[in-house]
Amino acid sequence: MRQIKSFQGVRDYTTCGWAKGAECMLKKQPANCDWCERFDHFFVKRSESKKENTMHVICGGGGFIGGHLAKAIGIFSIRAVDKKPLDQWYQKSDLHENFCLDLSNERMCQLTCDKADVIYQLAADMGGMGFIERHRVECMRSVLINVHMLEAAYKAGVRKYFFSSSACAYNIDKQQEVTSAGLKESDAYPANAERGYGWEKLYSELMAQEYVEERDMEIYIARFHNVYGPNGTWRGGREKAPAAICRKVAEAVITGSNSIDIWGDGTQVRTYMWIDDCIEGIQRIMAEPLLVGVPINLGSDERITVNEIVDLVEGFAGVKLERRYQLDAPRGVVGRASDNTFIKEALDGWAPSTPFAEGLAKTYAWIFEQVKAAAEGRQVID
Ligand code: NAD
Numbered sequence: 001m002r003q004i005k006s007f008q009g010v011r012d013y014t015t016c017g018w019a020k021g022a023e024c025m026l027k028k029q030p031a032n033c034d035w036c037e038r039f040d041h042f043f044v045k046r047s048e049s050k051k052e053n054t055m056h057v058i059c060g061g062g063g064f065i066g067g068h069l070a071k072a073i074g075i076f077s078i079r080a081v082d083k084k085p086l087d088q089w090y091q092k093s094d095l096h097e098n099f100c101l102d103l104s105n106e107r108m109c110q111l112t113c114d115k116a117d118v119i120y121q122l123a124a125d126m127g128g129m130g131f132i133e134r135h136r137v138e139c140m141r142s143v144l145i146n147v148h149m150l151e152a153a154y155k156a157g158v159r160k161y162f163f164s165s166s167a168c169a170y171n172i173d174k175q176q177e178v179t180s181a182g183l184k185e186s187d188a189y190p191a192n193a194e195r196g197y198g199w200e201k202l203y204s205e206l207m208a209q210e211y212v213e214e215r216d217m218e219i220y221i222a223r224f225h226n227v228y229g230p231n232g233t234w235r236g237g238r239e240k241a242p243a244a245i246c247r248k249v250a251e252a253v254i255t256g257s258n259s260i261d262i263w264g265d266g267t268q269v270r271t272y273m274w275i276d277d278c279i280e281g282i283q284r285i286m287a288e289p290l291l292v293g294v295p296i297n298l299g300s301d302e303r304i305t306v307n308e309i310v311d312l313v314e315g316f317a318g319v320k321l322e323r324r325y326q327l328d329a330p331r332g333v334v335g336r337a338s339d340n341t342f343i344k345e346a347l348d349g350w351a352p353s354t355p356f357a358e359g360l361a362k363t364y365a366w367i368f369e370q371v372k373a374a375a376e377g378r379q380v381i382d
Pocket of ligand 1: 059060061062063064065066081082083084101102103104121122123124125126127145164165166167223224225226227228232233240
């Protein structure tokens with residue numbers, strides 16, 4: 001029988017394959033190995049040794065925003081949890097507890113919340129329009145994560161809880177024109193959210209609000225508007241427009257192609273938030289007690305069309321490409337933008353403000369390196 005002791009020096013733990021597709025790092029075997037039971041015991045031991053510190057738990061810590069958040073919180077005790085195998089996390093620090101767990105499972109949520117003080121719930125099956133239009137069931141099944149995480153956090157007596165909602169929770173009727181007004185928080189109702197993903201977010205917001213009302217939990221809810229930056233999804237079908245366009249232009253530069261495929265007619269409007277603004281916004285929102293249980297926009301209000309993204313990236317790359325518009329491809333609503341009146345009121349004038357061109361230049365530089373590395377057969381962040 002293996003001794004717990006023999007793993008005490010290891011900082012990354014993969015439990016048995018409760019995480020679909022993962023293999024148990026300890027036994028190198030697929031799902032449901034006997035380490036399930038021992039993990040319990042082990043987890044409690046580690047948590048107890050940390051109880052003098054504030055324990056921050058980041059659900060979805062292997063993802064784009066979760067990885068940046070873990071890095072930003074940095075020095076505190078952090079437990080990062082994600083269902084992706086550890087070698088696929090976008091960012092991972094050896095200073096943190098990193099666990100591969102599927103949070104749609106109730107027991108895994110209980111383990112995740114054990115001795116936790118602050119929880120950032122960022123885990124969700126998500127992606128850009130191409131993913132959320134084609135995989136509505138997967139998107140809606142993220143409700144299991146939120147159902148179990150809220151209850152587990154409540155039972156564990158968690159002090160503060162953050163839920164990452166989305167601009168997709170807004171009524172799509174209010175986003176049908178390029179010139180549609182920026183979305184105010186009240187525009188979520190009467191409800192007609194984005195099919196699948198948007199309804200899941202809206203329902204989970206409501207559930208979080210009931211935990212605030214009935215069970216007195218301190219929960220913060222932000223509706224993110226299109227976050228972008230390095231160390232995120234840039235290929236594979238889940239990437240969003242800025243990353244997809246950066247990749248396509250980089251590929252054109254590297255292969256010498258002179259054209260680019262664009263989903264839709266290029267006139268769709270969005271507002272895009274630089275990742276550092278998102279991380280700062282989460283922390284500012286969670287420091288404002290008046291925002292408990294109150295969904296708030298977290299996004300830039302700088303309106304950008306898809307064609308303008310292409311213009312900018314062509315400028316960074318020093319190329320001009322023929323644009324092939326794919327009118328049948330997923331394109332989402334015509335005009336979605338954040339109205340930042342409320343966040344400025346709530347946070348003393350603060351709102352995400354990094355100019356899109358500035359953040360996109362850094363994002364392109366990072367994605368260009370990934371595309372180049374992939375073309376040369378080197379390892380990439382995927
Ligand atoms: P991401 O896909 O990079 O990160 C989400 C992570 O959750 C992934 O690593 C994924 O493996 C993990 N996950 C999914 N199901 C899980 C499960 N059952 N158990 C454990 N982990 C699971 O996405 P992101 O951009 O970092 O988004 C973080 C959060 O912000 C998500 O909730 C997303 O819906 C929300 N959001 C993001 C944006 C954006 O533009 N990036 C916009 C609106 C809302």
